[in-house]
Amino acid sequence: MAYDITLIPGDGIGPEVISATVDIIEAVGVDINWDKVEAGANTIETEGTPLPDYVINSIKKNKIALKGPLTTPIGQGFRSVNVSLRKKLDLFANIRPVKSFNGIPSLHKDVDLIIVRENTEDLYAGVERMIDENRAESIKIITKKASERICRYAFQMARDLNRKKVTLVHKANIMKLSDGLFLESGRKIAKDYPDIEFEEVIVDAMSMKLVQFPQDYDVIVAPNLYGDILSDLAAGLIGGLGLAPSANIGEEIALFEPVHGSALDISNKNIANPISAILSGVLMLKHIGQFDAAVKIERALSVVLKDEANRTMDLGGKQGTKEFAEKVIEKVS
Structure with missing residues (x-):
């Protein structure tokens, strides 16, 4: 069975961590047709808005979305796209699991x-x-x-x-x-x-x-x-926001995203920690009933993280974003 899922890469490090997540999900064998759409700061110049109508339409059609972080200006500028998405789609429940990893300094x-947050x-x-x-x-x-x-x-x-x-x-x-x-x-x-x-x-x-x-x-x-x-x-x-996933759940629609920001200062440097995005992908897989695939990824992450050298730099390791994803893929394959 193939799933149609909206994919929003996001701003800053978003495209990097979401790409790593997509690669791992595909490696575990789940058949997904990704409907890729853009939102955030980049679409203001091209579309005149950080949240084009086609993004909302795609999510309403597919019912499931995986999203990277989007930049929200502080004190001025446009309203948070994250908040707008939650309100427009009535994603009333924000789910934030918080679980320790063996070997990670914390x-x-x-x-x-699990923190269940009212979202609207x-x-x-x-x-x-x-x-x-x-x-x-x-x-x-x-x-x-x-x-x-x-x-x-x-x-x-x-x-x-x-x-x-x-x-x-x-x-x-x-x-x-x-x-x-x-x-x-x-x-x-x-x-x-x-x-x-x-x-x-x-x-x-x-x-x-x-x-x-x-x-x-x-x-x-x-x-x-x-x-x-x-x-x-x-x-x-x-151990930090880089280890925490999230889900936004409504009556019919669910959107999954890492909890951290877009980290514009480290974008395109291949040093971002993709674990929050990967675990958000795991939540998505569980939501659509792909429990075996989700457990495989969780187990692979646990194995990879036990070796300090396999971790990204923010966790004391040496791996880049892409290389970390490749290590996880080796363990799920």
Whole structure:
């Protein structure tokens, strides 16, 4: 069976890490027709927009997409293409698995948790304005519908994956209405899953606890902003963003992407770490039912990473992006 999948190479190091991922997926024998489309900073000159309509149309047609990182200007310029994609396609669940690799220097061992982040609202809705030249205002949007949907997704994922606990993160002691609504939604959904332990943790305390005892956590569900911050924090516990994949899931459409940025300063130098992109590809393979192929790649990665000389430079090794992919391909072939 051949799969039609949208491929968005991305900006900066995106084309390099996505190319490595595609090579590995093809080496493991999954038959995919890649519908390659461009988005991001490069299409502003050619199309007048960082997110051309043909990108959205391709994803809606194929239902599955693999995407490289896209540049988002800081403080000015166009709005995040990542946020726009999630909103336009209603990709309401951002899934960030965080799992330790044996042999990789990190702050903690035996970490294996999943952060489930609401992906469509909160402060990321982008509703903000200048009140006057000295004051800016940003509106935090939390709805019952989106909150219950993401909490149900987290509990169902915990049940499906035989996870034992869901931890809901909030700041309802201060934001009693917005975060209070998210918390009440989680409490309501928890009643439908009596087999799953449920706990509530305030976001600042959660940051401390994750740094100290990440092994205590299983599935974490959070509003958009907290989920984004905690995801990067958790990735730092296992060796960095280069080891952390992500998935954006909707009712019908799923988009998979590395969590790191476009790293324009090291693009086209063959030194980028492709593991985040590769693991995002693994999540994609599991999503389409190609579990054997996904496990082969995961095992190959584990074997390759045990030898320090096989790692990319950011992990203390000597391999370039292409060479690292070739090492993984040798182990899956």
